[in-house]
Amino acid sequence: MxxxxxxxxxxxxxxxxxxxxxxxxxxxxxxxxxxxxxxxxxxxxASIRTRARAVREALDSAPHGGHAAFALKSQSALGVLRLIHAEGIGADCASAGEIEAAQRAGIPGSELVIHGNAKSEQDLRAAVTTGARLVVLDGRDDADRLAAICRETNRTQDVLVRIAPGIDVDTHRHIATGHHGSKFGVTPAEGAELLRTLPAGLIGRGLHVHLGSQILDADPLIAAARWLPVFAKAEGIPLEVLDLGGGLGIRYTPDQDAPDPGQHTRRLIEAIATVCAEEGMPVPEIIVEPGRSIVGxxxxxxxxxxxxxxxxxxxxxxxxxxxxxxxxxxxxxxxxxxxxxxxxxxxxxxxxxxxxxxxxxxxxxxxxxxxxxxxxxxxxxxxxxxxxxxxxxxxxxxxxxxxxxxxxxxxxxxxxxxxxxxxxxxxxxx
Ligand SMILES: Cc1ncc(COP(=O)(O)O)c(C=O)c1O
Known part of the structure; x- marks a missing residue:
């Protein structure tokens, strides 16, 4: 070097x-x-390609495959999105506008994961009509509105439920999202109940968690990855897909040091494979949603x-x-x-x-x-x-x-x- x-x-x-x-x-x-x-x-x-490729290669080594959905909230210039998609990475979209950006960059609905703590009718409709791979539910109201659109359009929609596991991370409190009291997601107990009682038209595939952003100590992200399969097994809820969100930090000043996104993704995969082996359960497909760590x-x-x-x-x-x-x-x-x-x-x-x-x-x-x-x-x-x-x-x-x-x-x-x-x-x- x-x-x-x-x-x-x-x-x-x-x-x-x-x-x-x-x-x-x-x-x-x-x-x-x-x-x-x-x-x-x-x-x-070159900096973007290196990081996107490292994450993609790590996911390719996962036992049951993996998908990366780049978080458009971090960067949505179409010229950058095309570059990231060329590396085999899809998109995490939080609005009808971000869904449109993904489409304009050539990212198909089958590679989209849709988010938002207050998704509007327009956002949900855009998700369904583009054939989004997954919609991540933020609560019961979200589920009811989405199910109504599915009924009206005679479609079904695969969903995950976002939970806030109450894990604190060392970042600015304005970008922490997985703690108790967060406006994002529901409590683990409510999330399990929502997955068990989804309205007709919605097909529950698993859980989503995103603990926050600019996280330089990745250990809490690994802890969350280890905890989720144990929780899903204890609750008897489906975990075909486990979406671990994004959150990895970058170096803003010379004195900071940040984990490598490829190595971090491998750590996540290993942690899940190990815990699933311990629990005697199948390894889920893993989704990650890096934003800052790819483009920052x-x-x-x-x-x-x-x-x-x-x-x-x-x-x-x-x-x-x-x-x-x-x-x-x-x-x-x-x-x-x-x-x-x-x-x-x-x-x-x-x-x-x-x-x-x-x-x-x-x-x-x-x-x-x-x-x-x-x-x-x-x-x-x-x-x-x-x-x-x-x-x-x-x-x-x-x-x-x-x-x-x-x-x-x-x-x-x-x-x-x-x-x-x-x-x-x-x-x-x-
Ligand atoms: C649900 C979700 N996924 C992914 C991200 C991307 O996070 P980051 O840019 O920290 O990787 C965010 C950002 O806050 C988010 O809310």
């Missing part, structure tokens, strides 16, 4: 430093900023420095041309990043800086205490690890259009999402 400077650790796999600064797969970030403008999302195809590390967001100023308390702001409109994670979870100047990532720093977004909110601050080498107006700031939950969460507050996105693949850059123009912002006004 080639040595990577510490500052590059959260950047995509192909990141190197050349004469013009950081390059992804040989393409310089400053060149991309000049060609496509900023703010700009840049994704490294592939992304870099580029901004241009608009101004710098030192203020009353002696701190220095570096204001950039993006902010909470393209990165909601700081405001939502207090997320931290390790940005660098794209042209001078390894230069000696001259102080620490506060990176301000351009939105009219005091909380629109992208990073605090960032060591940088004398940033100047016009410099390009590169935020690594922004491939997941950035573009999908982008919005147009202050009527700044949403950024463009570029995929770097095979040494060339391809525009996959065009920048939102001012005219686009009024397309829905009547």
């Amino acid at each position: 080639t040595h990577r400077p510490t500052a590059l650790l959260p950047f995509p796999d192909t990141a190197t430093v050349g004469p013009a600064g950081i390059e992804l797969d040989g393409v310089s970030l400053t060149t991309l900023a000049a060609e496509f403008g900023t703010p700009l999302y840049v994704y490294d195809a 590390q592939s992304g870099v967001t580029l901004y241009t420095v608009i101004g710098t100023k030192t203020v009353g308390d002696g701190s220095t702001w570096v204001a950039v041309d993006g902010g909470m409109g393209d990165n909601m994670r700081v405001g939502l979870y207090g997320a931290t990043y390790a940005p660098v100047l794209a042209a001078r990532p390894l230069a000696d720093v001259d102080g620490t800086y506060r990176i301000a977004g351009r939105h009219c909110e005091s909380t629109d601050v992208l990073a605090e205490g960032v060591p940088l080498p004398a940033p100047q107006v016009g410099d390009i700031v590169a935020f690594p690890a922004t491939g997941a939950y950035h573009q999908t969460m982008a919005h147009s507050y202050n009527l700044f259009g949403r950024p463009a996105a570029v995929l770097v693949d095979g040494g060339a850059a391809h525009l996959i999402t065009r920048r939102e123009a001012v005219a686009d912002l009024f397309a829905r006004d009547v």
